[in-house]
Amino acid sequence: MKSAILFLLTTLLFIRCTSNTEVDLIVHNARVYSVDSSFSMHEAFAVKNGIFIDIGSSKDILKRYKAKETIDAHQSPVYPGFYDAHAHYFELANLFQEVDLNGTKSIEELIDRLQQYKHKNPDKKWIIGGGWDQNLWPGKAFPTKDSLDKYFPDIPIYLSRIDYHAALVNSAALRIAHLDTVLDVQGGVISKDAHGKPDGLLIDNAMPLVSKYLPKHDEQSTLRFLQQAQDSLVAVGLTSIVDAGLNDEELDYLKTFYAKGQLKIRDYAMILADPSQIDRYIKEDIFESDRLNIRSIKLLADGALGSRGACLLEHYHDAPTKGFLLHTEEQFDQTIKKLADSKFQVNTHAIGDSANRLILDVYGKYLTDNKARRWRIEHAQIIAPNDFAKFNKFHIIPSIQPTHATSDMYWAPQRLGDERIKGAYAYKDLLKQYGKVAIGSDFPIEHFNPLYGFHAAIARVDNSGYPAGGFQMENALSREEALRGMTIWAAFSCFEEKKRGSIEKGKDADFVLLEKDIMEIPVEDIRKVKTLRTVIGGETVFHRAAR
Template sequence: MTKTLRTFTAAILLGSALISGCTSTQQADLIVYNGNVYTVDDAFTKAQAFAVKDGKIIAVGTTSEVREKYNASVEIDAEGKAVYPGLIDAHCHFYRYGLALQSADLVGTESYKEVVQKVVEQREKYPDTDWITGRGWDQNDWAVKEFPTKDTLDLLFPDTPVILTRVDGHAALANQKAFDLAGVTAGTTLTGGVVEVENGKLTGILIDNAVDLITDKIPAPDADEQRQALLNAEHNCFAVGITTLDDAGLDKATVDLMDELQKKGDMQMRVYAMLNPSQENQDYYFKNGPYKTDRLNVRSFKIYADGALGSRGANLIEPYADRAGHHGFLLASEQEFRDIAAKLYEHNFQMNTHAIGDSANRLLLDIYGNLLKDKNDRRWRIEHAQIVNPEDMDKFGRYNVIPSVQPTHATSDMYWAGDRLGSERLKHAYPYEELLEQNGYIPLGSDFPVEDINPLYGFHAAVARQDAKNYPDGGFQMENALSREAALRGMTIWAAKSNFEEKEKGSLEAGKFADFVILDQDIMTIAPEQMRNVKVLQTYVGGKQVYKR
């Protein structure tokens, strides 16, 4: 072969290789195409398709761009449906919800008579349990808005202990058998709680820390019951599009169980764990530091500053409008809050504090500020931040404190919150837009099982400020409604940021986990009154389908 011929042949081969290289496709595990994809990136851009490999997104673009460049064994034609990042619930009680699935469901009851009926039905269904438990009643929804008494439960269940927890978890009704087993009498007193007594006798009502006097006597679930509770809760969460959740108030044993199930592949849910401030948790995690895997993140503690507004346990600066001289109360001393804050700061853990009343919010913001000083990236959070005095609002921005809120609280409480607060103070309650302005982002959650597990209810409440019946017309205090974009960010990328996880989830971008959800309607465009009817068609975690309708 002549030199010229060899050169010509080499050129042909090189050209063929270049052409082949330009036209060959790369291998992916999954391609989603023909979708209405909300990436929720910084620019809030939209796309049609994305490719996934090894559980992470590797490309996002148009259908033609992605399908021409990538080939996958599994392809999903989204058929024009709306696709969003996996939804993140920034505040809930996942494990407790799972355990409660076998308790009487008292949510939505319209009278104490209905509560009793449901408890009787529950006993007939589970006749051999040592305790009768239930959760979800709210006397504010009844024609008679007073707390119930234990008399009927004493007559129906004289030999079986009963405890029925209010919807917010900050009050409960117990029968005499439960009081006897716990050794609680009309003379029992404690810090941060009330055992209610009238005419020298127990009424059955316990508020805040007093609830623990009874619940601590309930036998702990065995290992199988705990595992099943987590898996049952996970199934229900995937069905409503949740792929990550912040479980508020866990003990090390439960965190370890979650880790075990995740590592075995039995549990796919990603969990941001907020630890109870028990001595055991402090001793272990202060010594060993935060713990992080792809599915579990343990770097925060959940602290309770006060009680709930509905049971008048929220700590207010001025007295309750409907109970003269009553301010609610703190659940611990100011010094105890300062001490735990100092420990968490020293050991580099996030502090996430339940604060409902304006007095509790003021105290905790000041404690935070004393440690955080000015601008910082500690991302300490106030959970709920329901009533904030105008004089304290700018402290969220000044100290970079994150307000972690639950929009359905506003639409659940709006019927009676004015009774507790009065019309002037109500204007500074559930101020989500004003809170958003402090740091430029606000994570959203549900607080389930206090509220419904469905995050789309929270989206509707945030945007329309209306309940399930689209009441009231025009919305409740609409000056603090969130835009649809802000609401979607609040349940995706902003929730991820509040967990220090914005670089790995919360948006559909290359390099992030392929956690996503496909809905049957586009919540960004449909009428507000249709939002609660939207259905999840498919949910994916790490590119793996975990739910299909």
């Protein structure tokens, strides 16, 4: 009897090892970073119906399975699909159609780009653009409408600052908005000239006074622009993004497009909520599908450091202001209290140390079962020394963007001073508290290539290698930490770690092949690495043709 059982087991094992089960895809001869709990390495995997069904050595996988498609990776590295934990999909899609002002070194260069755009698009009723940053200009002074009016007296212009927390408009735009006097705006500023009139600079909650008049895209155009943006995202290995704050119309568009299979990239969309409307959002049901999930609400606590809208505990080092909150403390308290009793995750934009303290304390005041709720603070950019421990105490996920550190390092010390800057962009300190960080780019504020964020996280230098030795290197992340932050930890921050974020059996087959191994090559070469193939749910959505 024992010999019969042994024979049967041996036969079954033989069949299993030689059965050549049919699958859709095999990838072999690769360096597979699983990013599982032990950070294990493999050579090959098999995919069926969009799911990883087996992972192991090339010999075993090729013996066990036969596939409709087999990819010899030629020892290329393979990683879980990259996951951008904080991004703005619609803004990127729109920017591709508008005037890209990123990198302009002066108001003169900005004007030149506007003129070129107008020449190429003579029928446009508005000139809309974004990406300017006065910190890159001589003198670093904010621009005014006078610079625009000289060259564009008739066509209205709306230009978002790089952080999307300020806008420059001309007189024609102010006339359309009937904005000829300076108003008091809660959580915003209408900048004024020497005569007390609006000078064209709008900060935070003052921006909608003009932006509500901007022309809207129809459904067909919106889909086309999103697909164009998607092409760029998958070309750099992104398979999932977090859409950090969408209005009702944008959410409805996404539901329609995903239901029809018109978009491929996975989207974890946050509802951008006004505290005065919070009761309406709480009544909404969570929406979950294979590629679109809507189960979180985004609040905005303050503005940005670059436009001095970030809310600080003490005055800015370079200006007699502390910034401001976008809503009152009472509104945040009441709103978060209601949300704590809802089913929604809450993710709050907080830049300044005062804003971060407020949100951490109110989170802690009302949250119960904190670990399960996975509430986040978006940016967590400047933290007072005594507040770091609250991320651990209240179980709050830091959602960070490493390229902000290397973009802001040129002027942030002037904003904050020598002591306060030590608690800014402190990613290692945040990691020590929570044990995880969710890494994103905040595109289009920063470039959407996730390798730029990976590079900034570990080297703390910009694309030129400045500064030598790195910016505040005590807060650099290791390569493993950075890779986890843009894969499994990002997925965890969205309740998706059981579906994606690592290459493991039973998970969605989202992965990326790169031409070089970012875990081993010199840091100065990381930004140059090209994506060879991006796969979402077993489907190749980007493939770089062999040269």
